[in-house]
Amino acid sequence: MAEIQFKEITKRYPDGFEAVKSMDLEIGDGEFMILVGPSGCGKSTALRMIAGLEDITEGDLVIGGERVNDLAPRDRDIAMVFQNYALYPHMTVRDNMGFALKLAKADKSEIDQKVTEAATILDLEQHLDRKPANLSGGQRQRVAMGRAIVRDPKAFLMDEPLSNLDAKLRVQMRTEVARIQRTLGTTMVYVTHDQTEAMTLGDRVAVMRAGIIQQVDTPACLYEDPHNLFVAGFIGSPSMNFLPGRLEGDTVKLPFGDAPLPDAMRSKLQRQPGQGARDVIIGVRPEHFEDAAVEKEAHPDRMRFKTKIDVVESMGSELYVYFDVEGGDVQSDELSELAADSGMEDLPRHGEGAQQVVARLSAESNAAPGTEVELSVDTSQIKLFEADGGRSMTAAAA
Numbered sequence: 001m002a003e004i005q006f007k008e009i010t011k012r013y014p015d016g017f018e019a020v021k022s023m024d025l026e027i028g029d030g031e032f033m034i035l036v037g038p039s040g041c042g043k044s045t046a047l048r049m050i051a052g053l054e055d056i057t058e059g060d061l062v063i064g065g066e067r068v069n070d071l072a073p074r075d076r077d078i079a080m081v082f083q084n085y086a087l088y089p090h091m092t093v094r095d096n097m098g099f100a101l102k103l104a105k106a107d108k109s110e111i112d113q114k115v116t117e118a119a120t121i122l123d124l125e126q127h128l129d130r131k132p133a134n135l136s137g138g139q140r141q142r143v144a145m146g147r148a149i150v151r152d153p154k155a156f157l158m159d160e161p162l163s164n165l166d167a168k169l170r171v172q173m174r175t176e177v178a179r180i181q182r183t184l185g186t187t188m189v190y191v192t193h194d195q196t197e198a199m200t201l202g203d204r205v206a207v208m209r210a211g212i213i214q215q216v217d218t219p220a221c222l223y224e225d226p227h228n229l230f231v232a233g234f235i236g237s238p239s240m241n242f243l244p245g246r247l248e249g250d251t252v253k254l255p256f257g258d259a260p261l262p263d264a265m266r267s268k269l270q271r272q273p274g275q276g277a278r279d280v281i282i283g284v285r286p287e288h289f290e291d292a293a294v295e296k297e298a299h300p301d302r303m304r305f306k307t308k309i310d311v312v313e314s315m316g317s318e319l320y321v322y323f324d325v326e327g328g329d330v331q332s333d334e335l336s337e338l339a340a341d342s343g344m345e346d347l348p349r350h351g352e353g354a355q356q357v358v359a360r361l362s363a364e365s366n367a368a369p370g371t372e373v374e375l376s377v378d379t380s381q382i383k384l385f386e387a388d389g390g391r392s393m394t395a396a397a398a
Contacts, residue, residue, distance in 0.1 A: 002064030002154040002187055003029050004050060009059035011045050011211075019045040021211040022059070027189060032181050034202035035191045037234070038337065042211040043191045047157050050189060051080050064154055079148035080157040083164060085140045087132040087147075093119075094128040097146040114150040121183055122146050122176075138169045145180065155187040162197065174200060195235055199223070207231050209337065229281065229390035230334040232383060238286045238320065240383070241357045242330045245282035252384070254282055255325040255355065256305040259379040265394055269384075280393065281330050283383035286320070289359030291367060292374040301380040308372050310356075319361045321373075324354040334390045 004027040011020040020042040027033045035043040048054040049061060052073035060067050068076055087096050095102075097118060098111040119125045122142040132140055141161060148156055161177070162170045178201055181188050192198055198205045199219040206216045207230070215227045226232035232240050246253040247269070250261050261269070292304050313320040359375060367373045384393040 003027060003062075004033075004155060004187060004189065005060075005062040006046070007060040007062065009046075009049065009061060010057045011042070011049060011054060012057040019211055020049070023211075023213060025206060025213060025216065027187060030185045030187055032178075032188045032190065032201065032203045034198040034205040035189065035208060036193065036195060036198040036205055037208035039193060040210075041208040043193075043208050044159055045211075046208075047080075047159055047189060047191045050076075050155070051078050051157055052076050077154045078157055079151050079153040079155075080159065081141075081144050081148050081161045083160045085132070085144040085164075087140060087143060089132050092129050092131055093124060093135070093143050093146075096132070096143055097150055100147060100151055111150075114152070115146070118146040118149040121149065121180060136169075137165050138173050141165065141173060142176070145177075149180075149184065153186070155189065156181075158188065158190040160192055161190075163192075163194075170197075177201060196237055199235065207234060209334075225392075225395045226283075226383065227392050227395050228334065229283075229332055229385050229392075230337070232283050232385070232392070233335060236285055238358045238360070241284045241286065242335060242385075243282045243284065243325065243355060243357070244330055244387075245280050245384075246277065247280055247384070248277045252280070252282065252379075252382070254303075254377075254382075256307065256377075257303055259303045259382075262301060262380045264380075265382075265384070268394055279387045281332070281385040281387055281390070283385060284357075284377060285381065286358045286360040288378040288381040289361065290376050290378075291361045291365035292376045293366065294362050294364045295376060299378075301378055302376040303379050304374055304376045306372055306374050309367050309369055312367055312369055314363075316363065318363055319365055319367060321359050321361055321365075321367050322356055323359070324356055326354060330355070332390050 006023045006025040009020060009023045010018060012018050023046060035046060037043050045054055049056055052071060056069050061069055063076060088099065091099065094115055098115045101111045101114065119128055122145060124139070124142055124146060127135060127139060132143065135143065162173050165173060174197060190201060202219060204216060204218055205222055207214045207222065209230050215222060215231045222231060222235045226235060233242065243255050250266060251258050252261055307323045309321050309323050311322040361367060385391065386393060
């Protein structure tokens with residue numbers, strides 16, 4: 001096992017494009033680190049620099065206390081699992097898993113022992129004599145992981161290993177990957193564009209945008225305390241709603257009403273420069289809404305308002321409801337990039353000055369399309385962001 005350190009690392013291509021920009025990141029010994037972000041953010045490039053598959057333009061990469069910028073990939077003691085399984089179709093599972101050890105001229109008894117141990121961890125014992133064509137996608141992915149495990153490397157690198165699997169199998173394999181990492185206790189760096197994978201797998205998550213790390217934190221802190229609009233919009237499913245707002249004294253004006261600032265939020269804002277009335281961007285997560293009719297009791301932090309429901313999606317255990325609020329769209333580079341990555345920038349607008357909001361309600365709600373419903377929102381959970389630049393005004397680091 002080993003620590004991995006990025007020290008001011010930049011990757012610049014011959015045409016001048018910088019895929020990774022002055023990246024600083026420390027990955028602890030035995031830590032499960034996730035690199036997440038939209039396509040083209042530099043996460044896979046960063047992973048390939050660890051493996052030695054991409055040259056480093058500037059900065060130092062340190063693995064286990066040793067600078068490895070100039071080491072060949074085979075000398076770094078790193079095992080990588082790719083998006084495509086890259087299995088040899090003419091070899092059995094046993095031979096695929098032991099092939100790297102065979103190339104290293106390891107003793108046959110040692111190869112057999114390590115392959116058997118890895119197969120036990122991966123629940124592949126009954127498949128060792130089968131060929132890849134006779135395996136399911138999940139089994140093939142486990143074989144690819146087994147090929148990495150038998151090497152007993154300093155660290156595992158995984159580049160979107162589950163993206164070729166169907167949705168149900170991805171969930172199953174996600175739990176398998178987490179279990180395997182806990183069992184082995186080996187440093188693991190895992191790249192994904194799926195924020196759900198990032199939030200459920202990692203000890204810590206590094207959110208990247210345009211080659212720059214936006215925030216490195218535990219999944220819980222990324223959700224509760226995003227440092228900017230990009231992180232807030234990227235983390236969470238459905239994603240956070242962003243609305244135009246205005247701070248006036250101890251009140252925040254939202255498109256559906258005025259709410260007093262909670263005490264904790266007020267104290268954070270008082271420590272910041274630029275007091276007085278100003279425009280802000282309001283962030284509200286869908287789960288912080290509720291149907292007022294199903295609330296057990298009124299709460300001082302919950303503000304009620306009436307709205308007409310456009311669409312209802314029943315998920316069985318909960319409802320997603322969509323409605324419009326007047327007040328104008330929120331415009332920012334961060335939100336435009338998130339919309340482009342999710343393919344939402346081409347969706348039709350809902351009318352001049354209208355903003356669509358999604359709320360996640362209890363299954364007991366009777367909300368239906370075309371009806372007017374009284375909703376409530378937990379104002380203690382709203383996030384405030386600067387209208388210019390998107391920096392969080394309410395995060396702990398603010």
